[in-house]
Amino acid sequence: MSRIYDVAVIGAGVVGMSILRELTRYRLKVCSLEKMEDVAEGASKANSGIVHAGYDPIEGTKKARFNVEGNNIFADVCNELDVEYKMIGSLVVAFDDYEINVLEELLQRGKRNGVKGLEIKSQEWVFENEPNLSRNIKAALFAPYSGITNPYKLTVALFENAIQNGADVIFRFEVCKIEKDGDYFVVHSADSRFIKTRVLINCAGVHADEISKMAGAKLFKIYPRRGQYYILDKPEKMPVARVIFQVPTEKGKGILVTPTVDGNVLVGPNSEYIDSKDDTATTQEGLDEVFEKARKVLPSLSKRDVITIFSGIRATPDTHDFIIEEDEDVKNFINVAGIESPGLTASLAIGRYIAELVSRKLNAKRNLNFNPYREDIKRFSKLSDEEKERMIKLYPSFGNIVCRCELVSEYEIVEAIKRGARTIDGIKRRTRAGMGRCQGGFCTPRVIDILSRELGVSKTQITKFGKGSYILTEKRWGK
Numbered sequence: 216m217s218r219i220y221d222v223a224v225i226g227a228g229v230v231g232m233s234i235l236r237e238l239t240r241y242r243l244k245v246c247s248l249e250k251m252e253d254v255a256e257g258a259s260k261a262n263s264g265i266v267h268a269g270y271d272p273i274e275g276t277k278k279a280r281f282n283v284e285g286n287n288i289f290a291d292v293c294n295e296l297d298v299e300y301k302m303i304g305s306l307v308v309a310f311d312d313y314e315i316n317v318l319e320e321l322l323q324r325g326k327r328n329g330v331k332g333l334e335i336k337s338q339e340w341v342f343e344n345e346p347n348l349s350r351n352i353k354a355a356l357f358a359p360y361s362g363i364t365n366p367y368k369l370t371v372a373l374f375e376n377a378i379q380n381g382a383d384v385i386f387r388f389e390v391c392k393i394e395k396d397g398d399y400f401v402v403h404s405a406d407s408r409f410i411k412t413r414v415l416i417n418c419a420g421v422h423a424d425e426i427s428k429m430a431g432a433k434l435f436k437i438y439p440r441r442g443q444y445y446i447l448d449k450p451e452k453m454p455v456a457r458v459i460f461q462v463p464t465e466k467g468k469g470i471l472v473t474p475t476v477d478g479n480v481l482v483g484p485n486s487e488y489i490d491s492k493d494d495t496a497t498t499q500e501g502l503d504e505v506f507e508k509a510r511k512v513l514p515s516l517s518k519r520d521v522i523t524i525f526s527g528i529r530a531t532p533d534t535h536d537f538i539i540e541e542d543e544d545v546k547n548f549i550n551v552a553g554i555e556s557p558g559l560t561a562s563l564a565i566g567r568y569i570a571e572l573v574s575r576k577l578n579a580k581r582n583l584n585f586n587p588y589r590e591d592i593k594r595f596s597k598l599s600d601e602e603k604e605r606m607i608k609l610y611p612s613f614g615n616i617v618c619r620c621e622l623v624s625e626y627e628i629v630e631a632i633k634r635g636a637r638t639i640d641g642i643k644r645r646t647r648a649g650m651g652r653c654q655g656g657f658c659t660p661r662v663i664d665i666l667s668r669e670l671g672v673s674k675t676q677i678t679k680f681g682k683g684s685y686i687l688t689e690k691r692w693g694k
Contacts, residue, residue: 218383219411220244221394222573223402225390226258226418227251229366230554231422232373233566235387235418239380240570241579246382248402250389252681253641255370257420258558260644261444261495261527263471263481264366267360267456267557268305270325270333277537279328281561281568285329286360292563293364297591299476305361305458306336306345308352308512321463325358327442332359347454349514365476366559367644368591375634376589385410387682388514390419393430400430400548414547414573421492421530423538423552428632432542436533437553438491440486443501444511444527447520448652449478459512468556470508472516477647482509482516484527484682495526523654529555532662539565544644547576570607592630592645596622618658620651628662632669640680642666663687 222238224231227249238245248255266289272278293300309315318335325333336357341348374384385408392403399411419426424437453474461469471479483505502524510516532538532553542548551569554561573579593606595613606626607614613626623646633644640656642662644649649655649662663686667674678684 218246219399220383221412221579222246222414222416223248223400223410224416225383225402226257226420226423226675227254227370227374227386227558227561228257228418228420229255229370229373230551230565231416231418232370232377233562234382234418234551234569235382235566236373236380237566238573238623239377239382240582240585241574242582243573243577244577246412247377247384248388248390248404248410249384249386252386252638252678253636254374254384255367255643255644256680258529259370259529260323260367260640261525262366262442262529262559263444263473263484264363264475264559265471265473265557265578266300266302266358266362266364267560268325268333268361269328269330269557269560270321270356270358271463272328272557274324274327275574277539278557278561281537281539281564282557283329284564285557285561288563288567289362290402290596291365293369295587296376296589297371298364298369298372300362300364302359302360302362303457303474304359305460306355306357306515307339307460307462308341308355309347309462310349310351310353310511312353317462318354321356330358330360333357345457345459345522347513347515348459352512363473363476366557369559371634372589372591376587378635379589380585388427390429390639393426413577414549416551416569418554419536419553420479420554421528423530423550427542427548427550427552429541430548432546432548433538433550435538435550435552437492438531438533439489439494440529440531440555441487441489441494441501441526442529443483443497443505444483444525445502445505445521446475446523446525447480447482447516450480450520453478453516454480454513461508461512470505472509472513477650479522480520482506488531490527492528495508495528497524497526501526522652531555538564541572549573555635568649583602592627592634594627595624609691612672617661618648618651618655619646619647620653621657622659623648623658625665627677628665629669632666636683637666637670638678638680639663639686640664659686679685
């Protein structure tokens with residue numbers, strides 16, 4: 216395979232997909248190169264899903280700039296892409312006078328960063344508005360423009376809209392070598408494929424330092440920092456109405472308790488530097504730390520409500536700030552690296568910034584046919600009885616419920632496959648089949664059947680997340 220592009224983006228996380236989508240606003244031939252089987256296979260599938268207000272980053276940094284810019288456009292982009300976003304606000308709670316002083320510092324920093332609506336609220340206000348929080352809380356910083364979203368659904372939506380507007384996404388393309396051939400970069404994959412591109416953008420997450428070195432560009436170091444989480448079952452009544460943070464430390468924003476847009480409760484993460492960039496294991500020690508610190512804020516938390524645990528790896532750079540720049544020595548090579556928190560919030564603003572930078576470099580004209588809108592899959596669980604009846608008349612498989620916990624129909628799973636899902640996890644992230652109380656215990660065999668049928672492959676070829684993650688094996692009795 217050999218393809219020639221104007222721009223190639225390495226990495227299909229939320230930042231890479233935001234950049235790719237924004238590039239399709241111009242008359243450019245663009246692609247993304249992703250080593251995995253699907254988008255959102257790294258940090259974009261395993262984070263808190265918080266849209267931060269912007270009071271935490273140090274003023275003058277790229278983190279501060281793109282956090283605030285991203286927050287300002289987040290609702291509009293989610294509306295264009297039919298992605299759920301709720302501006303529920305956040306609280307940073309303080310337990311003593313020292314932490315109250317930290318709240319004041321955050322308030323002033325937020326004002327310098329251009330964050331609107333910040334206020335320090337009294338103990339009485341906190342208990343009136345969040346009655347389930349600890350009675351030891353003395354005050355809280357209220358940020359009304361913080362919100363929550365679904366990070367992997369946002370990534371999928373950006374991907375789908377980029378494809379609609381003419382972009383290519385090449386999966387299972389693990390970059391192993393980058394060369395220059397005149398004005399072009401030649402990017403090679405581990406399985407002997409290659410593409411040529413005039414501009415190369417590095418959005419490789421925890422592996423971005425390796426890609427930059429491979430291109431002969433700036434040397435920097437990415438340290439993998441793991442955070443572990445609990446997801447709690449959907450409660451009859453949500454214990455908190457807002458995102459609840461503790462006072463941040465040098466390790467990050469601390470362990471939070473938040474509703475999710477899908478109605479669960481999310482608790483975490485802790486923060487630990489690890490050796491492996493791909494070690495997403497959870498540990499008893501780490502999970503115990505998360506739960507103990509979360510109960511300091513919300514004493515009613517119970518492990519009986521836990522339905523699953525997971526961890527994600529944050530790409531922490533040695534620069535202590537986002538690395539967003541064209542390399543000084545390697546022309547047309549752009550690093551977008553070290554995008555740790557508030558990376559999800561910043562991603563949409565970063566996408567616009569990079570696309571505008573590239574368009575100026577290549578003197579690209581606007582794509583007058585660009586369509587910013589994308590419609591999500593129709594959800595059985597979201598429709599009224601009348602709407603369900605109409606859908607079932609049009610598509611009988613809409614009435615065939617595959618996942619009972621989350622009320623996901625066969626129609627939704629087939630539609631997800633048509634839009635690019637090839638794995639169990641790809642179906643899960645697009646439809647929530649397998650994300651309910653039983654965690655796929657009942658619906659996974661049905662999902663495997665549908666994937667096998669729609670893709671025309673054996674059930675033994677269906678994987679959880681791609682290479683090597685097979686679900687079933689074939690055994691011949693007596694042999």
